[in-house]
Amino acid sequence: MVLVINALIGTIQEGKAAGSLAALQTMIGHSAPVRRGGAVSVIDTRDIVVGDRVELESGMAVPADIRLSQTTMLRVDQSAFTGESIPVPKDDGATLLERTSPGDRTTMLLAGTMVAEGRGSGIVVATAGDTALGAIDASLRDAKATPPPLVVRLDRLARQISIAAIALIVPFAIVLLMQGRPGDQILLLAVALAVSAIPEGLSIAVTVALAAGTRRMAARNVIVRSLPAVEGLGACTIIASDKTGTLTRNILSAERVLLTDGQDIRRADWPAHANALAAIRYAAALCNEASTGPDGVAVGDTVDVALLGFADGGGIDLQALRAIVRVAALPYEPVRKFATVVVDTPQGRRLFAKGALETIQTMCRPIDAALTTRALAMAEAGYRIIAVAASDGSTAVDATAPGALVLLGWIGLIDPVRTEVPAAIALCAAAGVGVRMVTGDHPATALTIARGLGLAVRKDQVVTGTQMRELAGENLALSRMVLAGRVFARIEPVQKLEIVRILSASGELVAVTGDGVNDAPALQAAHIGVAMGLAGTDVARGAADLVLADDNFASIVAGIEEGRVTYANVRRIVIILLATGMAEIGMFLGAVAFGLPMPLTAVQLLWLNLVTNGAQDVMLGFGRGEGDELSQPPRRPDEPILDRSAIMLMIPPALVMTGFALFLVQALHRDGHPLAEIQNAVLLMTVLFQNVYVLCMRSERRSILREPILSNPWLLLGIAVAITLQLAAMFWPPLGSILGTGPVSGRTLWFCLGATVSTVVVTEATKRAVAGVRREHPVRSSA
Structure with a gap:
C-alpha cells in the first residue's frame, strides 16, 4: 500500500512541477516590439537578446529583465512577484541603493510582470534562465516536495508490521518444526499468522477515508489536488501565509482619515462623524476619474476607485455629482504627483485637488506642523496617504499659487484585512497552529496588517528580505532570526523557499499559502502547498497540493479541522485492524501453546479481514469527528500512528477476544465437538467482537454511551452488511461450504453474545486510562 501511495505521490509531484513550469513559460508573452538599427519590429520573445531596446506600452507582458531608459507615466503590475496589489510607478532617473530589493527597483522591469499604464523603453539586461523569472523556474526544478505526514507515518507503520510479522512467523515455524509437526501444517499456520499480522483491508479503508475527507473539504472550499494532502493540512504546525488576497481583500480601500481639525477617524467610526467627513468626501468624489458601471461596480485607477467608495459610503449622491459641469481637469501623473478638477457649483467655481502629501501641502495655506507629523506617521504605518484640498471660492482658481487652496485632510488607503481572518487566526492559536505572514510588501504595511490580525505588534518581530540577505552564509544566525520572526516583508522567492526550509528543519510541519509566481x-517544497483558486496564477495552482476555491484564510482553518478528522478516522481504522489481527494471532499462538485445535482456517481468516471486518473499517472513514478538533493541539511531527495511547487501545480488547476465543475452543473441544463446528463458532464470536469493538471505537475519547448512535450512519450500514454476510455464511449452503460454516447451537450463540459485552467494559476502561496519559504528556504548540 505504501509503495502504491509513494508512486502516486511521485507521479502527482512530477505532474505538478511540469504544469507549473509550463504555466511559467506563458507569463512572458509570445512577442514584443524591439528597436534594432533605428527601426521597431515585433519579434518572438525567444529571439530577444541582451542589449536589445524594448518598447513598452500599456497591457504588455514584460518579455525580459529590462533596465529603463525612458518612461512616461509608466506603472507596472508586480503583484505576481511581490504580492502588492497596487501598480508600481517606474522612473528611469531614480537613484537606488546597492541592496535594493527587486520589488523596490523602480528603474527595472522584471520578466513576467505587466505594464498597467503608460509607456517607456529600456535595455534588456537578462533573458530566459538569467531573469528573475528564470530563477523561479530553476527553484521549481530543484525544489524537492516534502512527503505528506500520513505517507511518512504509513511507511513507518508498514516497516514495523513487516519486521514484527517476520520476527513472529520465523521463530514460530522453527518451534513447530522442532515439535515434529508436519510441513504442510507448519506452512498453513505460517500463512494464517501472516494473514492475521498484515491488515489486507487497510489500503482500501485508508483510500476511502481520504476520499471522504476530500469531499468534506470541497464542501468547505478546499479543493484537494493530492489525496494524501487531505490529512497533511490537519497535521501542520505552522502556516506561512501570503498577505495579499489571503489575509487581506486584495483591493485598495480607504480605512482612515485625518482631518485638519485634528480628528483621526477610523473606518468603523465614520457613521458617527458623517458631518465632519462630508467636505473631504465631496472633494474625493469630484476629483476622481473612476466611474460606476451598469452593475454598480466602480472601475478605473485603484486609488480613484477607493476614493469613490469612500465618498459613496458617506451618502454622497454620486449621480448628482456627475451632473456638475467640469470646467477643466488635470489628471494625475507620477511626475506631477497631483490631480485637479475645476467645477461650477452653486457656490461658484471651485478647484479640488488630491495627490502626494508633500505636493498638495505646498499649494495650501500653512497648517500646524504637528498635523503633518501625524500624517507622515500614518504613511510610516503602511498607509498610502492621499492629501485632499479645495479652493474656498474666495480666491482665483490657481492651484500652482502657494496658499491658494485649503487643506481638507489626509485619507489613508490600505488593502484591508478580511473580516473573518482575525477569528480564523485565533482558532489556529487555539488549535496550536502558528501563523506567519510572508509578503513582498513594504515592512510598514506588513506590520500594520499584522497588528490588525494580532500576529505582531513590534517592529523587531518583522524580518525583511534585506536582513536575510545580510545573513546569507551565516546559517545559525539566519535560522534564529527566521524562527523568531512573525512577519516577513520584502521577501524574494528564493527567500520564501529558505524560510520554509528553515522552519521544516526545526521540526515544524509547514503549510504554505500563495497565489503568485513568487x-x-x-508551495512545492512545503509539506502542504495551498494556492488561491480565484486570484492565484496557474503557476501557483500547479505547484500546490490544495487550492482554496474562495481565496479565504478561514477556509484553511476549515481544512485543518477536516484534515484532523480524516487522520483520526485513519488512525481508528489502523487500531481496529491491528487489534483484531493481534487477537487472531493470539488465538493461534494460544492454540499451539495449550495443545488445542486450530481456531480458524486460512479461508476464514481472509473472510474476517477482507469481508466482514472490511465492511466496517471502510465505513469508519466517513466519521465526522468529535467536534473539538480545533481545540486540540497538533500531533507531534515525529508521532507515529501507533503511539502509546493507540497501543493501549489495542492490547486489552485483543487479549479479551483471544481469551474468550480460546476458552470457547477448549470448551467445545473438551465436549467432543468436531473441528469444523469449533471453527464455525470461533468465527461467529470474532465477527461479533469486531462489530462491538468498532462501535466502541467511533471515538477514542468519548464513551460509547455518550456517542450519538447516528454520528456515523455509514458505519451502522457497514455493521449491518457485515452481520448479514456472516448470517449468509451460516445459513446459505453454497457460501457455507466454501468457508466451512453453518448454524450454531443456541447455547453457543448466547455465550458469544454475552462474551462481546466484555469488549465494551474493557474498551471503556482503556479510554479512561488513555485520557490520563494524555493529560500527563501534553503536545507542544507552535502558535
Missing part, C-alpha cells in the same frame, strides 16, 4: 517554489 510563491511556486515554496
Whole structure:
C-alpha cells in the first residue's frame, strides 16, 4: 500500500512541477516590439537578446529583465512577484541603493510582470534562465516536495508490521518444526499468522477515508489536488501565509482619515462623524476619474476607485455629482504627483485637488506642523496617504499659487484585512497552529496588517528580505532570526523557499499559502502547498497540493479541522485492524501453546479481514469527528500512528477476544465437538467482537454511551452488511461450504453474545486510562 501511495505521490509531484513550469513559460508573452538599427519590429520573445531596446506600452507582458531608459507615466503590475496589489510607478532617473530589493527597483522591469499604464523603453539586461523569472523556474526544478505526514507515518507503520510479522512467523515455524509437526501444517499456520499480522483491508479503508475527507473539504472550499494532502493540512504546525488576497481583500480601500481639525477617524467610526467627513468626501468624489458601471461596480485607477467608495459610503449622491459641469481637469501623473478638477457649483467655481502629501501641502495655506507629523506617521504605518484640498471660492482658481487652496485632510488607503481572518487566526492559536505572514510588501504595511490580525505588534518581530540577505552564509544566525520572526516583508522567492526550509528543519510541519509566481517554489517544497483558486496564477495552482476555491484564510482553518478528522478516522481504522489481527494471532499462538485445535482456517481468516471486518473499517472513514478538533493541539511531527495511547487501545480488547476465543475452543473441544463446528463458532464470536469493538471505537475519547448512535450512519450500514454476510455464511449452503460454516447451537450463540459485552467494559476502561496519559504528556504548540 505504501509503495502504491509513494508512486502516486511521485507521479502527482512530477505532474505538478511540469504544469507549473509550463504555466511559467506563458507569463512572458509570445512577442514584443524591439528597436534594432533605428527601426521597431515585433519579434518572438525567444529571439530577444541582451542589449536589445524594448518598447513598452500599456497591457504588455514584460518579455525580459529590462533596465529603463525612458518612461512616461509608466506603472507596472508586480503583484505576481511581490504580492502588492497596487501598480508600481517606474522612473528611469531614480537613484537606488546597492541592496535594493527587486520589488523596490523602480528603474527595472522584471520578466513576467505587466505594464498597467503608460509607456517607456529600456535595455534588456537578462533573458530566459538569467531573469528573475528564470530563477523561479530553476527553484521549481530543484525544489524537492516534502512527503505528506500520513505517507511518512504509513511507511513507518508498514516497516514495523513487516519486521514484527517476520520476527513472529520465523521463530514460530522453527518451534513447530522442532515439535515434529508436519510441513504442510507448519506452512498453513505460517500463512494464517501472516494473514492475521498484515491488515489486507487497510489500503482500501485508508483510500476511502481520504476520499471522504476530500469531499468534506470541497464542501468547505478546499479543493484537494493530492489525496494524501487531505490529512497533511490537519497535521501542520505552522502556516506561512501570503498577505495579499489571503489575509487581506486584495483591493485598495480607504480605512482612515485625518482631518485638519485634528480628528483621526477610523473606518468603523465614520457613521458617527458623517458631518465632519462630508467636505473631504465631496472633494474625493469630484476629483476622481473612476466611474460606476451598469452593475454598480466602480472601475478605473485603484486609488480613484477607493476614493469613490469612500465618498459613496458617506451618502454622497454620486449621480448628482456627475451632473456638475467640469470646467477643466488635470489628471494625475507620477511626475506631477497631483490631480485637479475645476467645477461650477452653486457656490461658484471651485478647484479640488488630491495627490502626494508633500505636493498638495505646498499649494495650501500653512497648517500646524504637528498635523503633518501625524500624517507622515500614518504613511510610516503602511498607509498610502492621499492629501485632499479645495479652493474656498474666495480666491482665483490657481492651484500652482502657494496658499491658494485649503487643506481638507489626509485619507489613508490600505488593502484591508478580511473580516473573518482575525477569528480564523485565533482558532489556529487555539488549535496550536502558528501563523506567519510572508509578503513582498513594504515592512510598514506588513506590520500594520499584522497588528490588525494580532500576529505582531513590534517592529523587531518583522524580518525583511534585506536582513536575510545580510545573513546569507551565516546559517545559525539566519535560522534564529527566521524562527523568531512573525512577519516577513520584502521577501524574494528564493527567500520564501529558505524560510520554509528553515522552519521544516526545526521540526515544524509547514503549510504554505500563495497565489503568485513568487510563491511556486515554496508551495512545492512545503509539506502542504495551498494556492488561491480565484486570484492565484496557474503557476501557483500547479505547484500546490490544495487550492482554496474562495481565496479565504478561514477556509484553511476549515481544512485543518477536516484534515484532523480524516487522520483520526485513519488512525481508528489502523487500531481496529491491528487489534483484531493481534487477537487472531493470539488465538493461534494460544492454540499451539495449550495443545488445542486450530481456531480458524486460512479461508476464514481472509473472510474476517477482507469481508466482514472490511465492511466496517471502510465505513469508519466517513466519521465526522468529535467536534473539538480545533481545540486540540497538533500531533507531534515525529508521532507515529501507533503511539502509546493507540497501543493501549489495542492490547486489552485483543487479549479479551483471544481469551474468550480460546476458552470457547477448549470448551467445545473438551465436549467432543468436531473441528469444523469449533471453527464455525470461533468465527461467529470474532465477527461479533469486531462489530462491538468498532462501535466502541467511533471515538477514542468519548464513551460509547455518550456517542450519538447516528454520528456515523455509514458505519451502522457497514455493521449491518457485515452481520448479514456472516448470517449468509451460516445459513446459505453454497457460501457455507466454501468457508466451512453453518448454524450454531443456541447455547453457543448466547455465550458469544454475552462474551462481546466484555469488549465494551474493557474498551471503556482503556479510554479512561488513555485520557490520563494524555493529560500527563501534553503536545507542544507552535502558535
